[in-house]
Amino acid sequence: MELISQVLAPTSQGLGKEPIVPFAILLLVILVVPIVFERLRLPGVVGLLLAGMVLGPHGWNFLQDKSQTMNLLSDIGLVYLMFVAGLEIEIDQFRHTANRSLGFGSFTFGVPMIVGTAVGRSFGFDWNAAILIGSLFASHTLLAYPIINRLGVTNNEAVTVTMGATVFTDISALLLLAVCIAVHTSQLNVFSLITLIGWLTIYATVVLVGFDWAGKEFFRRSREDEGHQFLFVLLVVFLASVGAQLIGIEKIVGAFLAGLAVNEALADGPVKEKVVFVGSVLFIPIFFVDLGLLVDLTSFTRNITTLQLPAFIIAGLILSKLVAAILAKYLYQYNWREAITMWSLSLPQVGATVAATLVGYRAGLLPPSIFNSIILLMLVTSTIGPLITSRAAVGLNTSVAKKHLAAPVYPSVNQNNNPFTIVVPVYNPHTQQHLIEMAALLASVANGKIIPLAIATAAAQMDAPRLEASLQRSERLLAKSCAVSKALNVESEPLLRIDDAFAQGISRAAREQTASLIVMGWGKRTGIRAKLFGNVIDNVLWASHCPVAVTRLVESPRKIQRILVPVENLMAPVLQPVHFAHILAEGLQAQVTVLNVCERRTSSSKIASLRSQLALIVSKLSLSNPPEVQIIAHENVAQAILQAARLYDLVVLPFIRNHTIPGGLGISDVTTQLARQLTCSIVMLGEPQRGIEATATAGVASKTAVV
Structure with missing residues (x-):
């Protein structure tokens, strides 16, 4: 030295x-x-x-x-x-x-x-x-x-x-x-x-x-x-x-x-x-x-x-x-x-x-x-x-979690007996068809409807040429969305909204329409600006009153046959993606697998006990077609899930936002690693903020962007 x-x-x-x-x-x-x-x-x-x-x-x-x-x-x-x-x-x-x-x-x-x-x-x-x-x-x-x-x-x-x-x-x-x-x-x-x-x-x-x-x-x-x-x-x-x-x-x-x-x-x-x-x-x-x-x-x-x-x-x-x-x-x-x-x-x-x-x-x-x-x-x-x-x-x-295990996450109707409504913000014409197809599959199972939503950002004057061009573009997107939903025999009600920002417009429209779910697109753009000022997904997750499904679909969701749901723990907020995957599988006649990764040195008897425990908890969700339950012993959770995901068409993950220790220098979240490395379709599910219980439901939204 x-x-x-x-x-x-x-x-x-x-x-x-x-x-x-x-x-x-x-x-x-x-x-x-x-x-x-x-x-x-x-x-x-x-x-x-x-x-x-x-x-x-x-x-x-x-x-x-x-x-x-x-x-x-x-x-x-x-x-x-x-x-x-x-x-x-x-x-x-x-x-x-x-x-x-x-x-x-x-x-x-x-x-x-x-x-x-x-x-x-x-x-x-x-x-x-x-x-x-x-x-x-x-x-x-x-x-x-x-x-x-x-x-x-x-x-x-x-x-x-x-x-x-x-x-x-x-x-x-x-x-x-x-x-x-x-x-x-x-x-x-x-x-x-x-x-x-x-x-x-x-x-x-x-x-x-x-x-x-x-x-x-x-x-x-x-x-x-x-x-x-x-x-x-x-x-x-x-x-x-x-x-x-x-x-x-x-x-x-x-x-x-x-x-x-x-x-x-x-x-x-x-x-x-x-x-x-x-x-x-x-x-x-x-x-x-x-x-x-x-x-x-x-x-x-x-x-x-x-x-x-x-x-x-x-x-x-x-x-x-x-x-x-x-x-x-x-x-x-x-x-x-x-x-x-x-x-x-x-x-x-x-x-x-x-x-x-x-x-x-x-x-x-x-x-x-x-x-x-x-x-x-x-x-x-x-x-x-x-x-x-x-x-x-x-x-x-975790006694608190057990009290909520049997609570339904996405019922066919909400507490106010309104139809199951899915808001689908459309912006990118190259990805909107897959988004509408995903929403249509969910709505068909729940006997609900979809609301394609286009946001035209407000200008200083309501007759400004830029606003007029934005309105025309939004109308074209909504027309295409209606054509797709009509072909899928799903009720749709297109909505054009003028607002000062995309995120606020989406959140306000979802609240006004009493939405049960928001389905959005996910891109790969990240950077300092997105992290510092936030992006559309990040802000929607914070403001939304209902769950938000952020999707990255590499092919038509109608081709999905096998769905993997990695479960990191046995708490209700993390089991909610299981219910989401089940609803999607009902419309596709697909198979759902729930995967939990334990430490490599875990004994075979302990693995069997974990499998039985997980199967029992999943059964309390009262699903009509219970998913398959798998337990894998591996030293690296992310690598184990990546290897297993090679056989699946879709992986459903929860948004999990780490508690920020002083300096924010904690161990990276597994969800973040998977979102970066998975090559199949992904749905990342974010739940609305609800006080203390909501600290684990947001996740890696600040690393994504609407496409």
Whole structure:
């Protein structure tokens, strides 16, 4: 490493004079490294940290941690990280299990706090630094949420209690950080400390209550103006950060409280997706790279005594979190699988821990040895935590899901006894025939009707030539759609609508027509613009009151004979594609296969048990022709489904939107991989947003586009 640094030093110093060069290197790193590490089933943040170590002053010296550009982007990333941490806290989950969440939060905060403080004192730190070290042990990051979401156990009480405990641990740890830093930098006496706590209480009240009210009012008045809502959220973040610094506390405390304040106003909507995307795709990854620039892991190799501190910190954190989970197990009568899951979920130390460590290090309260040890702790816990969760969470009880298993998803008539109505937005003349055929097959089985919908975007004047041309084009599309539906003997009612945007026009028309389903086309266009500003499908999914079927049909749907429905877990929202596939198969006289992929080392008896369990759950959907059930043991879920799909004409997938951890650097969703690699026809089914249960129903819509 030293030889490489000596050879490359002159070159790196020359390049370092050009600010655009380090920025280009940063973009390359944050684009490539997370993808590589996710393929290795490791968190992307680990790769970014390691990249910073390799490219920084203690490695190849391509990037400098003292660069003004790097410091600015890193500070924005730090503020963004803590804002997203507050934004992603499930307030509703906390309210539903408030007492137990506070109980486990007290355990998983108090026990590690005591152990961390003891470790700090045993290594000669004063009380203020030791307490801050203890607070670094106390918080946790839900890094493994995508895993429990995929396994379908988010409704298990032990899981929701752990998620709710994040509110208590993060807030407590950050407030303790603010006090410790203030004591260190200002040498506060008792009176000054009481004054600071008073100002902190007033400030927190103003942010949590005042910004929450202002956010709801602004969102109510701005309605669907996502651009203004996006700018309002950014203004709130940085105003809260500046306000925190004015009263003498760290800006990350203000950013976190701002996330909590606008949490409910944003909800799980498109504006939140855009806000999180901007941070997770640029600023937060740059922060983690900059963090890696400060780390000198070679310091641990100089003598054996330097390994004692990180060893005690890692062991103390792991054991103290385990003790907290065991206390919760005996107090709340959880089983051992639930206790181990709670332990593994509370292990990863990423968001609040890393941010607080950097603040303490910059303030001079924490020495480099503690900083390097905490970074090593983050690398270890963010790796082993999700691995333990992926094994412990399998088989957790999900009582909430069981109550909805028998509920029909797509009945022939809706609750208002209106005909089963399918809205089909038409835009591309090359794909509209297949879309109409798909809708006609579904409508014929449900004795319903289809509504071909053409949107003519509004102009400043209603007699503008562009609007007139758009109307003529829409009329031609609708005429072709009516001809296709007539040939298929299905009732159709064409609808031409003038609206200011495609997505809003589709959602409004579907609501006005009391639609039971929207069938749309799916293209392959992706990119930064689609992710940042959203596209038609993404916005329709967020706004729609009914299910949305996004289709990519490589041939006429009337030729489909075999339909595959991969099922990742046994929850009702993921089983809904089974019902959708059944309705389609009824009109085609096709065969449906439900596929579940388990781990390769699963025993034959366990596979047989899983097959029986899945068959029993599917049977509760009361299907006239029950589908075939298959269980495959394979080490890679996506590859197993891809291999099986070679024998099928259509694959029906659910949209599953991963919960965004701080930085949005979670393990890639299987649905995303399949959508990219499947060569047969695809239907991806998105359910309307319904509070907490809707967090897993959206999926990869931001990666698609209407064609």
